Amino acid sequence: MTGWSRRNAPGVAGAVIVAAMAVLAVVGPPIWGDEAVRIDAAAILQGASPGHPLGTDNLGRDLLARVLVAGRYSLLLALAATAIGAVAGIVLGTLPSVLPRRAARLATGTVNALVAFPGLLLAMFTAVVTGLGARGAVLGIGAAIAPGFARLTQTLAATVANADYVSAARMLGVPRRRILTRHVLPNIAEPLILNLTQALGGALLGLAGMSFLGLGVQPPDFDWGRLLFDGFPRIYVTPEVALGPAAAVALAGIGFNLLGDALARAAARTSVVRERTPAPPVADGAGEPDPGAVLEVRDLTVTFPGGVTPVRQLSLTVAPGEIVGLVGESGSGKSLTAAAIGGLVPYPGTVTYAALRLGGRDVATLSDKELGTALAMVFQDPLAALNPALKVGGQLAEVAIVHEGADRAEARRRAVDRLGHVHLPEPERRARQHPHELSGGMRQRAVIAMGLMGTPRLIVADEPTTALDVTVQRQILRLLREVVEETGAATLFISHDIAVVGELCDRVVVMYAGRVVEELPAGRLADGAAHPYTKALIASLPDLDTDRSTPLAGIAGTQPAPGQIGLGCAFAPRCPLATARCESERPELVAHGPGQRVACWEVK
């Protein structure tokens, strides 16, 4: 709760200020009204004194009283301007939906042109036409508010009229008036009220500005702007006379703005559930490095606040030149595993491990230079993975510039060379282009080439072909294979598609609900899979030509969310072989034949 109230503190402050102003507008004139106009020839143009804390004006009237009284007039003028602007705007905004098409377009065009004009300019225009005075200023500021409301009304009316629930109501024969009051108005009321708050604040400041320039309220009336107009020439001698009206205007502006901001945030807020962060699980027992592995992961755990643990004590090793497939449905933790290995788990996630070694050394001890050149990452969507604002060649070259101190020309040459290496046609030209000028397949080649700028020892490819079409997928897979053979890099290939993994990889690691449930040589997938989940994955594979995007269509139920995993085997609710023991006790990953490990009670 403390977090909630702290974040709302500005909104509460705004509401308090606005409420205080409203109260002042009501009680100010009756209480201080007489004092504000009492002329005292003996106290003309005085500075601050105990009797007149903010001084007096040219007729000896008390300035504090005048500021307190002027609140009502200032607020009323702002309300009038806002009302004019809102009504005119809403009328103008609904016109396009009732007028014939040409006239409607003209109305929309007019609104769009007017929105760009600053309110003060419009107010000056009306001030010329109507002469000096509050009327002209209110009309002008109102005219300035109208276009904003018109545009808002247009947008809102358009979205609501097309919303499903309105069409549904219309089809059900709900009367028009009822549609308007029950469906349309409640849905546009919130943004309109929000806009009213902001417009009211804007009108108040605009009117104060006009009066301050001497173009708004004229004596004997006075608002805060007019008091500032009178006080401003005196700031050289008695600055305090300007303080009252200035503070009043500033406070009003701040109050309305903070309140408007808070309302806008409240309107946009999606409920966020916040829980206490548990201490991350401690893992120890690193043991000796495995000399045969480039990547060695032992007991990797990723935790998020609220006891959500998407990756649990995951262990795996990848040998040089080996491609290991990490398979699982979305939500199995496979992508977070990749992120954890790359050191890219976003805040507030916490990563713990007994060992996370690259080339036998703890990744935490590796320098950025070593990691930046030894680790290559490939993501699912190459368009998103490349910076849209930078040229392709430059994005490659910077690896060499930053980590190897290469000069520009040399880095560029290498970038072009690497682009050619991944069979990108016309690498010279491509290097000078922006990512959006390349096709999807070319972009993914460019991302792979980026990994080849250093000397990659580990390649982590997270669904690198999922966003591409089928023929391009094959080309990219072939390229990956080629790159691995050539560089001898260990490769972790993450995919939901067990068929692709079976084709490309040497070894397969199957994940379910954050844990490894089976690990086996890719060649044994077809006949040697032992875990019921792996079997189900394979069984659900249709022929090669059909859609494979829903790999587990054959198994009832869904994978449990990371927060809802019980004590036993996470697969138990969906498992055809589950026993009572599966519900209460979790099976460990144990050896099962050559190169294979399985975590299942029923596999003997």
Add this chain to the structure above:
Amino acid sequence: MTRRLGVRRLVRFAVSLGVLMVVSFAMIHLIPGDPVRAALGPAAPLELVEARRAALGLDRPLPEQLLTYVTGVVTGDFGTSFLTGEPVGEVIASRLPNTLSLALLATAVALLIAVPLGMWAAVRTENGRNRGTELGFSATTGTAVAVPEFLYAIALVTVFAIALGWFPPAGKAGPLTYVLPVLALSLGPAAMIARISRVETLRELAKDYVRLARAKRLPAARLHLRHVLPNTLTATLTVGGLLLTSLIAGGVLVEYVFAWPGLGLKIVESITQKDYPVAQGVILVYGALVLVVNLAVDLVLGALDPTSAIKEA
């Protein structure tokens, strides 16, 4: 930006300019009663009023007046001041540079303060860390945005010119006199741009290309300045450009506070003194400035954003 889009934008600009001219022409005719009589006061002799009316062409038919007005404006003839007899065109030409320099400097200062500030806040508050910074940032900018420029101006004059005497309180004479007006004009927009810069930066930080750049282990400065900054600029500059139009209007108030010899001071004088030809000319110029700024923002953005070509295609 494709050429067709550019042409369409130019046509729209020309149409708006035409409408603006008609509106400013209509201004004098919208004044209830006789504008010349209103300007000269009830005591002025009838012959003088008649002479003025004839000089303004107000005795001729409306279409002819409009034609004269438009040809005049196009050739730089905006009429003459009621009060001083000066050609309005000359008044505008001598004062426009002062107004423009103030607005452009203020925009530059606002961007220079705001973009780094917003980026810094974004990096510090990414994914909801450092809630204190976030709260402080949004409260400060939310307050700074809400204070109108003329209050900044008055406060700056009171503190730095009158109390401390560091800067001249008014007028335009040398670089020092620019400091306070530019500050007064840029603080509010700076707070606004800082907020937008933060939101845009946060949006970019969550994207895959930043993940890849992080995987490349780029130094933080390079990551943020070379990779993130260019991608936030489009949105930030759009708002910056639109703020320039509000800066032009805000400049009127700031010029008034600092007795800055620009168009803003002139328009206030001319409205107060009912010097209609001057008011008409200056309002026309202000309106045209707004149109030019919007056109420039559109054209520059079209050229800057390499993906807009795709969107339009």
